[in-house]
Amino acid sequence: MxxxxxxxxxxxxxxxxxxxxxxxxxxxxxxxxxxxxxxxxxxxxxxxxxxxxxxxxxxxxxxxxxxLGRSPRAEAELIERLARVPAEMSALAALRLVLLDEAERVQERREEWLLRLKVFEQNPSLLLKLFSGGAEAERRLVAAVAGRLPEGPSGTAHAELVTAVALTAFRVAVLRWSTVDIPLAGLVDEVFSQVAEGLPDPNPPA
The missing domain is CATH 1.10.10.60 (Homeodomain-like)
Known part of the structure; x- marks a missing residue:
């Protein structure tokens, strides 16, 4: 979809x-x-x-x-795309769909993103700036996810958890993507499948 x-x-x-x-x-x-x-x-x-x-x-x-490559418009569009996902879809599935869509956009700018990751690696002081700004963006996304759930503390707590899991899964996929020549969307889909399956341990090598 x-x-x-x-x-x-x-x-x-x-x-x-x-x-x-x-x-x-x-x-x-x-x-x-x-x-x-x-x-x-x-x-x-x-x-x-x-x-x-x-x-x-x-x-x-x-x-x-x-x-950082972060713009208010891009963050707003991410939340707008989430709002257009059918309400009957679970919060995790909705975030998976939205982040797969985001992966396509990142893939189109692969060279720029690989350069950005290289710059972060070479300049660790940037990570604090990245994380502090990311926390605010994550709070806005949590609020959007919570709007899809029943009101109350349990809905808010679930929104916080599922958003953190989804964003971590996306970051893991991006870091893997930076080292292999595989479409980012495929890696994002793979990590979300692992999350949906309960993160089973990999089978031992034959």
């Missing part, structure tokens, strides 16, 4: 903004991969895209934020 985006076609101005944001992200990743985090300034990133530093700060509060 594929979730069809109901988002209207972006206007020319909005498309231009998305293109500029993406160009700044790519420039930041490329420069930091070459020079290291300390060797790159906001001015360097802006110059690589032929925009001003002021323009850079219209999109990102810091050079570290430009490296």
């Amino acid at each position: 594929t979730i069809v985006d109901s988002t209207e076609e972006l206007g020319r101005r909005d498309r231009k903004k998305l293109e500029t944001r993406a160009a700044l992200e790519r420039a930041a990743l490329t420069l930091v991969a070459e020079r290291g985090l300390a060797g790159v300034t906001v001015e360097d990133i802006a110059e690589a895209v032929d925009v001003s530093s002021r323009t850079f700060f219209n999109y990102f509060p810091s050079k570290e934020d430009a490296l």
Whole structure:
């Protein structure tokens, strides 16, 4: 099942903004991969895209934020796609479907994502920024999942648990994908199947 985006076609101005944001992200990743985090300034990133530093700060509060590949629009679209999943589908199955859809989008930008993972590996200080920002995004996703469940403490607790499990499964698949030439969607489907089966231990080698 594929979730069809109901988002209207972006206007020319909005498309231009998305293109500029993406160009700044790519420039930041490329420069930091070459020079290291300390060797790159906001001015360097802006110059690589032929925009001003002021323009850079219209999109990102810091050079570290430009490296994360996280945009409010993308997070909102993820929650919108979740809202379009039929209500009778379980929370875990709904998240699996949405994250399979997300995997297709990440796959289309494989080179960029592999570079991003390399930059994170080379600059461990970025992980704190990644996790702190991710926690806020996860809270918003938990709220969306909870909206599919009965109200009350048990529904909230289940939403927190199932969201954490789903996002961890997705991260595991992405890390595996970075080391093998296999479509990300297949790896995401595989890890979710393991979760759905109760995470049985693998069979011993023959």
